[in-house]
Structures are given as C-alpha cells and as structure tokens.
Amino acid sequence: MLELYHNDMSTCAMKVRMTLAEKGLEWKGHHLDLRAADQLKPEYLKMNPNGVVPTLVDFGQVIIESTVINEYLDDAFPQIPLRPHGARPRAQMRMWTKKLDEGLHNHTSTISSAMAFRYQFVDQGTEALEKMFAAMPDPAKRERRKDLITNGIRSNIFPDALRAWNKTLGEMEEALSNSPWLTGSEFSLADISYAPYMTRWDHLQLNEMWANRPRLADWYDRIRQRSSYDDGLTKWFSDKYLVLMAEKGSEAWPKIKEIL
Numbered sequence: 001m002l003e004l005y006h007n008d009m010s011t012c013a014m015k016v017r018m019t020l021a022e023k024g025l026e027w028k029g030h031h032l033d034l035r036a037a038d039q040l041k042p043e044y045l046k047m048n049p050n051g052v053v054p055t056l057v058d059f060g061q062v063i064i065e066s067t068v069i070n071e072y073l074d075d076a077f078p079q080i081p082l083r084p085h086g087a088r089p090r091a092q093m094r095m096w097t098k099k100l101d102e103g104l105h106n107h108t109s110t111i112s113s114a115m116a117f118r119y120q121f122v123d124q125g126t127e128a129l130e131k132m133f134a135a136m137p138d139p140a141k142r143e144r145r146k147d148l149i150t151n152g153i154r155s156n157i158f159p160d161a162l163r164a165w166n167k168t169l170g171e172m173e174e175a176l177s178n179s180p181w182l183t184g185s186e187f188s189l190a191d192i193s194y195a196p197y198m199t200r201w202d203h204l205q206l207n208e209m210w211a212n213r214p215r216l217a218d219w220y221d222r223i224r225q226r227s228s229y230d231d232g233l234t235k236w237f238s239d240k241y242l243v244l245m246a247e248k249g250s251e252a253w254p255k256i257k258e259i260l
C-alpha cells in the first residue's frame with residue numbers, strides 16, 4: 001500500500017499526486033498542516049529529516065524528495081511510463097527536474113512566502129514563531145523564512161527569485177516551440193513537475209508573465225485538461241489559500257511589474 005504524507009497546496013506534493021493519478025495508483029494520504037508545523041514534529045522528522053512534504057511510504061520503505069519519489073514510482077510501476085523514450089529526451093527531462101531541485105523550488109518558496117504566505121504567520125505571535133524557527137533543521141532556510149516573514153516583497157532575495165522564474169518561463173516557451181511537451185512529443189515527469197509551479201503563478205495573479213508566451217499558455221491549458229490535474233491538484237485546492245493568494249497577488253503586481 002502506498003502512503004503519502006502531503007499537504008493540499010504544496011507544489012512538491014502536487015507533483016507526486018499528479019504522478020500517482022497519471023499512473024492510476026491507489027494511495028492512502030496523511031495530510032500535514034504546514035502552518036501548524038506538523039512537518040517539524042519529531043515523529044515526522046524521523047521519516048523526513050528535512051522537515052518537508054512529501055514523503056512516500058511503500059510497504060514500510062520511506063522515500064523522500066518529490067523528484068526522487070516520482071522516478072521511484074515510475075520504476076516501481078512501469079505500466080504507464082512517465083519518462084520519455086530515448087536517452088536525449090530523458091536527459092532533458094532530468095535537466096528540467098534538476099533545475100527545480102537546485103534553486104527554482106526555493107525561489108518559489110521565496111516568492112510565495114513574500115507575496116502571500118507570510119500573512120498566515122503574522123498573527124501567530126512571537127512565541128509560536130520562535131518555536132517554529134527553532135525546530136527548522138536547515139539554518140539557511142530558517143534565516144530566509146525570517147527575512148521573508150518580516151520584509152515580504154521588500155526582501156533583498158525577492159527580485160532575483162522572480163527574475164529566475166521569468167527566465168525559466170522563457171526557456172519553457174522556447175522548449176515548446178517545436179514540440180507539444182517540454183522534452184518532445186511525449187508527456188513526461190518534466191511536464192508534471194512544472195504544472196504545480198505554473199499553477200502557483202496563476203494563483204498569485206502573475207498570468208502577465210505568459211501573456212506574450214503563447215506556447216507556454218497553450219501548454220498550461222493542455223496540462224489543466226488532464227484528469228490527473230484534477231485528481232492531483234484541483235481537488236485539493238484550499239479556498240482559504242486561493243483567496244489569500246489572489247488578494248495579495250493583485251496588491252503586489254505593480255511592484256512585481258517594476259522588477260520584471
């Protein structure tokens with residue numbers, strides 16, 4: 001039995017849920033409340049020492065890291081393959097997922113926290129916040145979180161995060177110029193991996209970032225038409241988060257436009 005420790009609006013959890021849905025796999029979910037710091041509880045840290053979601057458990061075997069989990073699922077359940085055929089598209093697929101793991105995901109957290117999620121922490125009180133910071137295993141991430149909660153979009157790291165994503169959206173537009181999917185003719189884990197991030201920009205009202213990128217806009221439309229998108233993403237959307245992101249996203253847009 002597959003068990004997934006996840007969160008409704010987490011981009012990394014969305015990636016894995018969409019993969020499970022594409023493969024038609026049954027799974028049992030354990031939902032973690034990230035604002036209540038469930039991910040930092042000692043029991044959970046034993047499985048995932050990084051204190052993040054998702055974590056997959058397959059008959060007692062613990063797998064962490066969403067990219068690794070997705071490739072694990074593709075190895076363990078090969079009936080519906082999600083890695084493209086051929087060495088070259090497969091290498092491209094890994095380049096796309098590597099980019100997320102080596103910086104883009106952190107940039108996403110920076111943008112999301114600075115623009116919207118920081119407001120969920122503001123009313124938690126100093127004591128609760130200090131307790132959360134103290135429990136965070138990664139000191140660099142702790143400092144980043146403090147900075148973003150305090151400074152929001154005025155944080156010094158915000159503009160670079162935004163520009164890095166804007167550049168990546170340009171690269172996606174380019175990659176889609178000759179083929180329907182990011183690595184060629186086959187839908188793959190690369191497309192799945194970027195679907196939650198486009199969704200995040202959409203929720204934060206950043207659609208202008210693909211106003212002049214028609215292939216990317218079309219890719220996003222086609223991604224949303226897949227039933228796995230409903231099962232892995234839409235079904236889990238939380239109204240509370242959607243309202244917060246839409247409201248704070250619109251408010252921040254003039255400043256963002258200036259940075260871009």
Ligand SMILES: N[C@@H](CCC(=O)N[C@@H](CS)C(=O)NCC(=O)O)C(=O)O
Nearest residue numbers: 010011012034052053054065066067
């Ligand atoms: N590299 C990890 C990143 C996981 C991650 O950052 N998860 C976020 C949600 S998308 C999380 O659990 N955040 C809670 C926190 O940082 O306290 C992966 O791909 O699984």
